[in-house]
Amino acid sequence: xxxxxxxxxxxxxxxxxxxxxxxxxxxxxxxxxxxxxxxxxxxxxxxxxxxxxxxxxxxxxxxxxxxxxxxxxxxxxxxxxxxxxxxxxxxxxxxxxxxxxxxxxxxxxxxxxxxxxxxxxxxxxxxxxxxxxxxxxxxxxxxxxxxxxxxxxxxxxxxxxxxxxxxxxxxxxxxxxxxxxxxxxxxxxxxxxxxxxxxxxxxxxxxxxxxxxxxxxxxxxxxxxxxxxxxxxxxxxxxxxxxxxxxxxxxxxxxxxxxxxxxxxxxxxxxxxxxxxxxxxxxxxxxxxxxxxxxxxxxxxxxxxxxxxxxxxxxxxxxxxxxxxxxxxxxxxxxxxxxxxxxxxxxxxxxxxxxxxxxxxxxxxxxxxxxxxxxxxxxxxxxxxxxxxxxxxxxxxxxxxxxxxxxxxxxxxxxxxxxxxxxxxxxxxxxxxxxxxxxxxxxxxxxxxxxxxxxxxxxxxxxxxxxxxxxxxxxx
Ligand SMILES: C[S@@+](CC[C@H](N)C(=O)[O-])C[C@H]1O[C@@H](n2cnc3c(N)ncnc32)[C@H](O)[C@@H]1O
Numbered sequence: 001x002x003x004x005x006x007x008x009x010x011x012x013x014x015x016x017x018x019x020x021x022x023x024x025x026x027x028x029x030x031x032x033x034x035x036x037x038x039x040x041x042x043x044x045x046x047x048x049x050x051x052x053x054x055x056x057x058x059x060x061x062x063x064x065x066x067x068x069x070x071x072x073x074x075x076x077x078x079x080x081x082x083x084x085x086x087x088x089x090x091x092x093x094x095x096x097x098x099x100x101x102x103x104x105x106x107x108x109x110x111x112x113x114x115x116x117x118x119x120x121x122x123x124x125x126x127x128x129x130x131x132x133x134x135x136x137x138x139x140x141x142x143x144x145x146x147x148x149x150x151x152x153x154x155x156x157x158x159x160x161x162x163x164x165x166x167x168x169x170x171x172x173x174x175x176x177x178x179x180x181x182x183x184x185x186x187x188x189x190x191x192x193x194x195x196x197x198x199x200x201x202x203x204x205x206x207x208x209x210x211x212x213x214x215x216x217x218x219x220x221x222x223x224x225x226x227x228x229x230x231x232x233x234x235x236x237x238x239x240x241x242x243x244x245x246x247x248x249x250x251x252x253x254x255x256x257x258x259x260x261x262x263x264x265x266x267x268x269x270x271x272x273x274x275x276x277x278x279x280x281x282x283x284x285x286x287x288x289x290x291x292x293x294x295x296x297x298x299x300x301x302x303x304x305x306x307x308x309x310x311x312x313x314x315x316x317x318x319x320x321x322x323x324x325x326x327x328x329x330x331x332x333x334x335x336x337x338x339x340x341x342x343x344x345x346x347x348x349x350x351x352x353x354x355x356x357x358x359x360x361x362x363x364x365x366x367x368x369x370x371x372x373x374x375x376x377x378x379x380x381x382x383x384x385x386x387x388x389x390x391x392x393x394x395x396x397x398x399x400x401x402x403x404x405x406x407x408x409x410x411x412x413x414x415x416x417x418x419x420x421x422x423x424x425x426x427x428x429x430x431x432x433x434x435x436x437x438x439x440x441x442x443x444x445x446x447x448x449x450x451x452x453x454x455x456x457x458x459x460x461x462x463x464x465x466x467x468x469x470x471x472x473x474x475x476x
Pocket of ligand 1: 060061062138211212238239240241242243292293294295296
């Protein structure tokens with residue numbers, strides 16, 4: 001042990017410590033990092049002459065174009081050796097095989113941690129090929145694992161709180177596991193150049209990856225024509241900020257003679273002078289944007305609210321909606337069978353349903369409500385499950401049934417809103433008073449969640465009104 005400590009000390013000159021240097025604004029790992037564009041060009045990559053890094057974008061550093069560019073123009077091209085990937089079969093050295101062994105202990109859903117181990121290995125290595133890239137990475141991230149406890153609580157939304165706590169717990173446990181695994185490892189075999197890896201360094205690297213990595217085709221799979229899902233860090237390309245209306249996109253192109261692929265950014269639309277270059281990170285809910293990227297999008301059309309399909313809750317909601325004796329707690333055998341087909345009953349049901357997003361009511365929930373509030377097998381048998389799951393299929397079991405369904409969802413929304421301890425107006429007043437950046441993010445997040453519920457209520461109320469106006473002549 002004493003020997004290995006001495007060996008680690010003698011390695012000190014060849015490592016980069018995980019502690020952070022005092023950095024200029026906006027804070028990057030190195031105070032004056034090398035010019036990324038020059039590095040990419042030196043490595044044989046291409047950067048359009050009008051593409052420049054800008055510190056003055058709305059969202060931190062970004063890329064802008066200094067002149068008008070037409071659609072289809074190549075903006076950036078990275079040679080195959082520049083993206084940073086986790087190569088699982090690269091176990092030629094003890095340190096790589098130790099890294100692979102650690103990576104195998106990372107749960108699949110935390111894929112960012114796996115590539116993060118590789119990034120941390122390179123960050124520790126004073127001779128890293130990727131240092132010009134790594135030194136340009138932000139020193140801190142605004143993802144909730146770094147929020148003070150109070151701001152995590154202030155998110156007010158149980159499914160996200162659960163995810164944040166799960167990630168924090170994992171980081172603390174993984175820190176111990178890495179320490180145990182690397183305790184007696186010789187400095188020369190140590191994957192992190194002998195440095196102690198704590199939860200904060202793990203959090204930094206996981207966040208660097210989750211905020212910046214892109215999931216693309218791997219080289220081998222692209223050749224065979226099938227798709228793969230390989231996370232990669234794409235230097236310079238990852239300086240593009242996000243928009244649902246992007247003006248650029250990433251493509252992969254086979255590199256002539258060898259089987260390697262080039263990763264390119266091309267202009268998707270016309271780019272005007274001084275426009276930022278924007279990519280679409282994905283049609284994601286604010287849960288993913290906050291958890292993985294550390295930001296929240298206002299009026300995000302893909303934001304949703306998760307509810308639990310709970311029979312008692314459904315009964316309570318439909319009674320509140322005026323249904324006299326709802327059958328959610330005691331479905332007929334045929335209804336139970338249909339619920340099983342929707343995976344809302346049976347041995348391993350998935351009881352998580354969503355409202356909001358492109359479809360205001362998730363198809364499975366809509367079908368379940370229609371079926372349970374209908375009660376007539378002969379009626380239900382007339383429709384296939386796709387029709388029952390679709391809001392564009394208007395009132396398959398008649399107007400009264402559809403109104404009861406929508407009113408039940410509205411009542412579910414009221415119940416969901418009542419679980420938030422504060423109202424939107426109160427949240428807005430707190431932000432106005434001035435709060436920390438993390439508190440503001442938490443509050444903005446919960447405002448958006450409540451807005452999703454309110455928007456669904458407005459949408460369904462409009463539909464109820466429309467249906468009621470159709471119902472009147474028949475009833476008369
Ligand atoms: C891939 S990096 C883009 C480069 C980054 N702006 C920087 O300074 O290094 C993604 C990060 O940029 C910021 N970002 C990108 N698009 C954003 C958006 N639409 N709204 C808010 N923040 C955004 C977030 O901090 C996010 O984690």
